[in-house]
Amino acid sequence: MAQPLHRLVTGLLDRLRPTVYVDGCDVPDPPESPYRARLTLAPEQCLDDVELREREVVRGEMKTIYEIRCRCGKRWFNPRLENVQLCPRCGCAVLLNPPGTAMP
Numbered sequence: 874m875a876q877p878l879h880r881l882v883t884g885l886l887d888r889l890r891p892t893v894y895v896d897g898c899d900v901p902d903p904p905e906s907p908y909r910a911r912l913t914l915a916p917e918q919c920l921d922d923v924e925l926r927e928r929e930v931v932r933g934e935m936k937t938i939y940e941i942r943c944r945c946g947k948r949w950f951n952p953r954l955e956n957v958q959l960c961p962r963c964g965c966a967v968l969l970n971p972p973g974t975a976m977p
């Protein structure tokens with residue numbers, strides 16, 4: 874049979890067959906996204922005595938806190954990036970550079 878005719882006949886025969894419905898429960902779940910997959914260890918990484926459990930994912934709050942250290946050794950925290958802070962122990966005015974930048 875010629876290829877186009879064969880395809881036409883097969884297509885017609887397929888249409889005449891009764892439709893087979895699939896139960897949604899039998900369809901496999903879509904593969905987990907990389908984000909979900911990261912929450913569980915790969916099977917070869919799991920230790921036998923480690924109990925596997927699902928983790929709840931929640932939204933958190935992130936805050937930047939600067940740690941300031943005076944020459945006298947006193948250490949304190951400040952939520953804002955400021956150029957000068959007064960040391961609560963020795964009273965010096967402590968000049969500050971943003972983190973990661975060299976002192977002049």
Ligand SMILES: [Zn+2]
Pocket residue numbers: 943944945946947960961962963964965
């Ligand atoms: Zn000080």
